[in-house]
Amino acid sequence: GAGVSQSPSNKVTEKGKDVELRCDPISGHTALYWYRQSLGQGLEFLIYFQGNSAPDKSGLPSDRFSAERTGGSVSTLTIQRTQQEDSAVYLCASSLVGWQVNTEAFFGQGTRLTVV
Amino acid sequence: QKEVEQDPGPLSVPEGAIVSLNCTYSNSAFQYFMWYRQYSRKGPELLMYTYSSGNKEDGRFTAQVDKSSKYISLFIRDSQPSDSATYLCAMSAVAGYSTLTFGKGTMLLVSP
Numbered sequence: 001g002a003g004v005s006q007s008p009s010n011k012v013t014e015k016g017k018d019v020e021l022r023c024d025p026i027s028g029h030t031a032l033y034w035y036r037q038s039l040g041q042g043l044e045f046l047i048y049f050q051g052n053s054a055p056d057k058s059g060l061p062s063d064r065f066s067a068e069r070t071g072g073s074v075s076t077l078t079i080q081r082t083q084q085e086d087s088a089v090y091l092c093a094s095s096l097v098g099w100q101v102n103t104e105a106f107f108g109q110g111t112r113l114t115v116v
Numbered sequence: 117q118k119e120v121e122q123d124p125g126p127l128s129v130p131e132g133a134i135v136s137l138n139c140t141y142s143n144s145a146f147q148y149f150m151w152y153r154q155y156s157r158k159g160p161e162l163l164m165y166t167y168s169s170g171n172k173e174d175g176r177f178t179a180q181v182d183k184s185s186k187y188i189s190l191f192i193r194d195s196q197p198s199d200s201a202t203y204l205c206a207m208s209a210v211a212g213y214s215t216l217t218f219g220k221g222t223m224l225l226v227s228p
Contacts (some may be wrong), residue, residue: 031213040220042204042217042218042219042220042221043204043206044218045213045214045215048212048213048214056214058214059214091159093213095213104162105162106161107159107161108159109157109158109159110157110158110159
């Protein structure tokens with residue numbers, strides 16, 4: 001596609017429910033990143049994929065959070081038993097190659113998650 | 117002290133003004149510095165990337181890094197209403213998007 005696409009754009013869920021957030025990276029991009037942007041906070045790194053592998057998942061805040069990537073393309077971030085503190089904008093980014101800051105990463109528009 | 121400090125604003129300026137946006141940091145190991153622009157309800161987009169110290173210019177934008185003071189700046193000349201956005205600084209000690217530490221962002225409002 002032309003850019004990184006995330007769905008849904010907005011998600012309201014009840015506390016305790018599971019949610020899945022989807023990211024379609026730019027075609028051909030091998031690296032994929034998930035970030036979280038909470039109100040009044042900076043972007044917080046969650047997990048990095050190179051191909052289908054996740055060499056760095058150090059940012060996942062708890063074992064309720066998991067992510068996978070299939071076919072070196074689409075990625076899904078799953079949050080189980082959602083809590084109100086999970087409310088945030090979840091951003092996905094992709095880049096042609098990984099581990100190089102001078103290779104631009106392009107961000108999607110984000111999924112705004114609200115847990116009520 | 118937080119690793120990266122950035123005034124949240126909002127910073128309001130008239131069209132045509134020179135804008136100065138700043139971040140301070142505490143980790144002396146940071147050597148990769150980036151500025152992102154984020155429009156409302158959109159993802160961040162990379163504006164400027166600088167390695168180590170010095171200045172970098174791209175059109176109306178100039179990025180400065182002063183490692184001795186642990187201070188980075190983004191200058192916008194001839195500001196336009198379309199520059200109204202939140203500007204995020206980001207920095208890292210090693211190459212890699214997973215290691216970036218982001219500031220909270222400064223909201224800029226340029227009035228016509």
